[in-house]
Amino acid sequence: MSTHSATSSFLRSRLFSFGSNTSPSLQQPSAYTALDRAAHPDDTILGAPRRSGSPAHLHARNPHRQEYGALASSQSLSSCATQVNEKDEPSPDPRLFSHRRRDRFRAKSVYYVKYYLPILTWLPNYSFKAALAGDIIAGLTVASFNIPLSLSYARTLIGVPERYGLLGFAFPQLVYAFMGTVPVMITGPEPAISVMIGQAISPMVMAGNPSFEERERRAIMYNGLITSLFAIIYLVMGFLRLGFVDSLLSQGLLRGFITAVGIILTFDTLIQALGLSALAAAQNVGAGSGGVKLAFILTNLKNTHGLTAAIAFISFGLIMFFRISRKYYGKRFPILVYIPDIFLIVIFSIIMSWKLDWYGKGADIVGAVERPDIQLMSPLNSDTFPRVTEVASSAFVIALLGFFQSAAIAKNIFPDPPTDSRVAPPKNPTISMNRELVALGTANLLGMFMFSLPVIGGFGRSKANKFAGARTQLSSIIFAFSTIIVTFTLLPSIYYLPRATLASVLGLICVGLLEDFPSDVIGYFKMHAWGDFSIVMIMIAVTLGISLQIGISVGIVISLVQILRHATRTRIQVLARVPGTTDTFRNADIPSYDVPDEALDSLEHLHNVLLVKITEPLTFANCGELQNRLRRLERYGTMRMHPSLPAMRRGDQNVVFDLEGMTACDTSAIKVLLSIVEAYRSKGKFVLFARIPATKKMMLLFKRSGLSVLLSYNGHPPAYFTSIHEALEALDECIFETPGTWTPEDEDREIEAMPDEEPEQIEEDSIATDIEGSTSGDETIDEKTHLKREMV
Template identity: 40%
Template sequence: MSRSSSKDRSSSVPPSPQNRPTFPREPDLYTSLLSSRLTDTQDNGTFNNNGNPQATGSSTSPFLAPHRTLSSFGAIPTARLDDDRSSILSDGIGSNNGAGTSNGRKRQLMSTSELARSSGVKHPRLNYLSYYIPAIKWIPHYDLKYLAGDVIAGITMSSIYIPMGLSLASNLAHVPPVQALYSFAIVPIIYALLGSCPQMVTGPEAAGSLLVGEAVRHAINSGKQHDDDDTKNAIIAGIVTSICGVVALTAGVVRLGFLDSVLSRALLRGFISAVGFVISIDQFIAEFGLISLAKLEGVSHASSITKINFLFNHISDIHGPTALVSMVSLAIILGFKKFRTRIQDRHNWVVFIPDRFLVVTIATVLAAKLDWASNGIENLGDVAETNFQIRFPFKQANITKIREALPTAFLISVLGFFESVVAAKSLGSPIDANISSNRELVALGVGNILAGLGCGLPSFGGYGRSKLNKQTGGKTGMSSVVLSSITMFCLWFVLPYFKWIPRCVLSAMISSVAFSLLEEAPADIRFFIKIRSTPDLLMMFIVFTLTIFYSLELGIAVGVGLSVVQILKHATRARISILGRVPFTDPAIFKNAEEFPEEIVQIEGCLIVKIPEPLTFANAGDLKNRLRRLEVYGSTIAHPSLPRLRSDEHNRNVVFDVHGMTGVDGSGAQVLKEIVEGYLGRGVRVFFARGPRKGGEVWETMERAGIVELVRGGEGDFFEHVSDALKAMEAEEIVVERPASV
């Protein structure tokens, strides 16, 4: 494995600059970091400053004396180019106290400011701050060519979602309609300043508003307040919204953005479908003119099953004019949605038609001119015109309400964050912005905290309206600023005219949203049936059923609990496998013996085990059990009741292929040491192939744990390839190949 020094010297000459590869992202930063590190590059103790391999073990151990293939940079091993790139960048961003060594001495690392200056950044601190506050970057460099599209998109959003906000507040959250407008006035502009997705539109959502309504319903049913106490209902909404903001902000600060992967698609589809069903049943009462009767019988805040029973018992009491206006409004909204979907590919202008705004405007004008109220069609009524008041929710008088609102606020935060991140990542950005889940949490958290001070509704990003924003020309956060500005204008000047809006029309708008929540469920169900994913179907059914028959909180809580159990089961299962050699391959190829039994040959007297993942406390406990199954049965899926299928003669040597074992914690190292000790005690030689770099974190952990000493003391060793370990055994004349069928 040794190489001549002349070869090393010739290979270390860097190529000409024109032949060097370039990277599309941060070339200046990477090049400067690379050049600063080339002066004392080493492979964690494997190479010295002159690029010559150091003696790190016996000459029979290829892994301990790896060959060095130089890349076009002239000093970095090709096999480690990607790893070095990430490690250089991460090292450079670290502190100056030096992490890592060069020939046993500390390496001086560059600070973030030094890295920025070396890359030509004039104002490092401002550049650093602009990552967390994107408005610092996009506002000074705003391109006026985007202005027309942003303004049109903002107006379109306002015409559709301001009436929708009134519906969500009055019909789902059971708070004064103006509270939704406070959210639309505050959260979008905050998100425009702090959010990482310029085209995202934030605001109250149906699921979150319904959960706020559940909190209000709980307070009413417990006798702590009355249904018509708008002030106390608004305070509850403000408390829930503020807690949502605190939860989101805290999660973003401590970098919990990765949790958007915790909830499965089946769980969310089951819950969202249940929300759509619950909303539909709620709105039927208003659409049929049965609001007063429902309040009289005390079913306004009852379960969905109770409301269904109420509707069947009072079919004869349906108010004809109200039902007619509701059905016509709903038919227009749904019909235009279908029409727009069919022709918008050929005629893009159709997306600019604010169908909901037109329906609400026409219905409001007709209600005022024709006095629909005299015919029994209930209007929205006077909307509070009081000045905006800041109510700090976290005070002693609200302790009981805060404690009761915590579960609801947490669920809203989880659902809202998941939908926001999905929307942000699906939309992307016309200016190639970097979408960060953690920054999304911070932006949404700050926005909801401020909205909660005004007793607004919880607000998160929505894919539907964000997609419409993109389709109508929105390119930057300016469209959200326009939305907030128009909402403020409505709060100051248009509120008196809202009183003529028929409640049944607002209910029809909410019903259209509920149907959109339900329309994707059949496709998901068909897909899960097609791939025979019984666990996902069962998850959807459980969450949907519990939400319908019991409560929203119980449905999502059980769903999250089941998801966590699935994650833990997946994380604690050791994914080891037995390998066999594909005959007549040079270099030798090894495949999973269980998946490709007809393509491989077994190695007589040798068990080759692949560990494809980091070894931690979570999966180390299962490693011994699954390893024993491989020894006894040659498979990890064989049932323990079977008789022994593999004799001890086939396990005289064990080779661990640990290429995927990129990390080992204390528990994992302890279990691995016990396994090695057990083999050595039975006279079995242990080899490691494709193992960790000497000097790396995994190697040092194994060395400190005594695993390296045990392996070498038991006449084993560490090799660069599995075939090298087999050759070493073959040299001892203890390895014989035989067909897998024998």
């Protein structure tokens, strides 16, 4: 009986009290508040304290140190939060914590409105001294060269009248200024997206060799349908909080997409610049692939119209001259930044075309552009709805790529803060991809009723907006009103504008899309990034050989396959002990900072024990290969051996799983673990778990699934250990060979003694929610709840 009691006492101390430290200095109570203690719970298994003890004593070692803004031991986080709250942030509406549901709803509604209308956040704090001049200059500067571009996008790339391109820059931009979270982003039609739309609708527009009027009518209808689908896709994605999908595509795919679009756009621009547009329309070249367009250009160089080509290339040369001058002399002569070169070239070409009668000499001009007659009507009706299926797949891919481009702008273009804090710009809301989707969807929803071109964020114009001095969305409002004025008052003045000039402006866009390609390719070679380089070349080849849509689709499929392959791979490591240590283990397959490649063979592989580390959460997606990889480790003791080779080790080892990285586990993964443990138990071997994340949720999952019972050997508590070394000690001391008195009720008591987890962290772009722990009636509110309310 005494032997049994001694064994039980030993196991209890071994399995549930490892690392207890009775040092007097560590037993002193910490100066942490309740919230501080909740933020640093004891990381234990079934309530067992770790050997390292609580981190509180580390905080109290030198209470007078203030490095990196640390608090003195006498100052709690709650007081710090109160000071910051009083100094920088207004106090939250007290109705958020009311016991009445109606009061909480009314208070939250204000935050919801501000959440989706960020203008209510930055406009009341607008600093005229800091931002007004820069916003006005930037808005007018961007309008000066984007208004001519919109004419090119509409007629040249999609085949709709020019006014629909102008409408895409006008009213939808006002919507984004009210709802967008990126201060300097300018939305509107984009050349890459316009090229793809033109390619997508060209077969339907040109079917049956229709007249010019019929082609234009079809183009307007299909363009309106695609704009409608853009609005629906973005709004659905935004309200379903799918903004994270912007991270799904690799840099190689984005580079291939941009390069492929640049190549197609270059061919379209050359056709117009050489005066071959009418011939290309007669031969239906617009619906062909990039290779077809290149062959058309090469075979028809003899038919080039001399005057048209001269206008286009001279205008392009002047634009490039100003661009290079700004690049190299902009800092020395800041006035160069504000010269509206494209606007001036457009005005000069209109005057020259009128004076010299270029139209009479064969040069194509814009001609009469009708003033928009805005009649808000939906493209989706009983007559057009059956045709939605003809463009649905293309619209989805194009909308997705348009969002990727907008997301890249949101992540990479910000207004730089001024050096003088006294002229700081007004406060802007946090940039959120979900709210960006809602903003873009609403902008396209308005554009849909005007049949405007689809609207996304533009990298080039947003960058120019920033460089011109924009600080807030007011520059977008200035830009939108400038476009509205031109659209409704100045359209007759562009009657004599040569289309060759518009082609030269598109040439600048082509340069912008292709100029980074050589440096990116060189970077791929330097980094040996053959996968990304292959994706780029495949997209270019498929685009030139088949079509732009097929090229983009192939690139997206390759990217998704890479993501799925990465997500479904079980990342496990085989561990070995560093020589001369007892509790230091390293990956035996990959060198580390303290174990170089040549020292991997010196690591100690333990006899009859396989040490396996799972480095990530186990889910249904990545647990499928766990058994196969574990079997491979049993045969070879390493993942570097090909499975075709003969076995190097016996397959009857005990297994110790290091689960420090397995922070989550779903039911599919639990079933896999159950089958693994059952297989080892059937062979008379032990499976031990070390460094399990000490959360009540995880332990309850293990208990309810029956895993804890399977890991309980000979009446002992489940084989959960706080370190690998302790698990190995249990095997060495053969503690499982003696009978124990553990019961599942003992585990229930240990789990109940574990602290509850902290509430889930609120997402970055979510707004105020109900505060956990609110009370009603005369119930008292504990310190933790008070502190949470102070720190909202």
